[in-house]
Amino acid sequence: MEALASQAAIAQKTWELENNIVMTTVTADSSSKLLADQSSDSIFYFDDAAQTKFLQDKPWVNDPHYFKRVKISALALLKMVVHARSGGTIEVMGLMQGKTDGDSIIVMDAFALPVEGTETRVNAQADAYEYMVDYSTINKQAGRPENVVGWYHSHPGYGCWLSGIDVSTQMLNQQYQEPFLAVVIDPTRTVSAGKVEIGAFRTYPEGYKPPDEPVSEYQTIPLNKIEDFGVHCKQVLIFFHLGFGYSCFAPGLTPFYVIMQYYALDITYFKSSLDCHLLDLLWNKYWVNTLSSSSLLGNGDYVAGQISDLAEKLEQAENQLAHSRFGPLMAPPQRKKEDDSQLAKITRDSAKITVEQVHGLMSQVIKDILFNSVSQSQKSCSEQSDPEPMVET
């Protein structure tokens, strides 16, 4: 038993090293561990005077790129993900509470708003505002003095970015409710990929020209949303202009013109020491649950959608290729280079979908071999099928 425990400890350390997990230094001594716990819990302390002063100073007015980082608490993350998922394919939204700390915004809690999200909604209706005011007042009574520092909403299945409506909403927020943050969560991709899809953004004020940004992570955007995406984010314009539906921030291609209206912030997370204990407890009890769940089961619709979108993009690329052959007025060499990279992107997309599916299948096969083949003689046939997931999908 002890050997197993030490093996597990070694395995965890190796994994942490591989994943660059930064642990706050905690010594083995129990009393100083308490101190370390307290200091890492100090992030929860709300300094009223400092916060008010910061709100008066308004250092963000002079620097539109002032806030660079976001720290989200485990509780807020969990609440937002659960709320986003509970909406299914409907967008949901809510507000986040927290405080600021120099150039970072700290999100400590989140709560849902009773509004129906649609793409045509510009602002939350009046009763949502009323709700927000009520909820904040009640919270302050209960000793939670944090202010609302942002809003979050979900983009089920189509990635983390700000749509046109979102951009205008956020610009309005940043005029009247500073400091304010916009967070987008994709619950469908979260469940299918097994890691949380989340993005935090702030918009630039009207007319501000941002310095050139390094390329961000590639993400695939469905065709029916690409127009919206393209208008508001830099470098996509070129593809949109040529009738392509790609969102890739590819270096080396000159954009026709740049309209960069928002930027993404770095997200880190934190949790209290109590949360750590709780998570350990959860892990010890429910590793079985994790093992028995399968990402393939819940996301059939989403995967089908992805594949059909890929098919459409493929068709478009094919048509473009056909045109370039018969269009002598177009500049052929440059076109060809772009077409090649279009195909490369389609390839990347399809590889991504395939990889997710293969992962799911691989894990099922491995589990089957590990658990079912050993005691085949004893177990009945029902054991051969997928174990009933204890997790509602």
Next chain:
Amino acid sequence: MAASESTVLQFSSTSTAISATVHPLVIFNICDCYVRRPDQAERVIGTLLGSILPDGTVDVRNSYAVPHNEFSDQVALDIDYHHNMLLSHQKVNPKEVIVGWYSTGFGVNGGSALIHDFYSREVTNPIHLTVDTCFTNGQASIKAYVSTNLSLGDRPLAAQFQEIPLDLRMVEAERVGCMYSLTF
């Protein structure tokens, strides 16, 4: 001599075999409230929201803390706050109703009985969840209780907190979030 009344202390069995399932979000909420409780409070209590499944299981999905004050024998609960929060939560999730209440700390005490009484007036047969945030026995024990009546013959004697089986249930999204939380 035929004693029509039995003189044996009877534990009346619960009407249905009640069990409870709780979502990790609720436990996180409770821990968060505990970490941020006002300094003079020893423990935190609050309301549990959820629904009752068709097979009788109580599914606890959400919770919120209720400010309270506890003295040796008396408990003062902020009822207005409790009702206001309930209304707010029901606007967002109309299907969630009160299913019970929770408290941090190990075991139950006199004050808990009073609080349980209050919640019994809000909903029939509330469940009581205790989350041991101090790790008294070296582990975080999460237990659920219902109140059963102890009667001697016809005379009701007392109400007893009887433990009921508790299960942790996760929606897929919660599982991803929890597992991700393990990594940072």
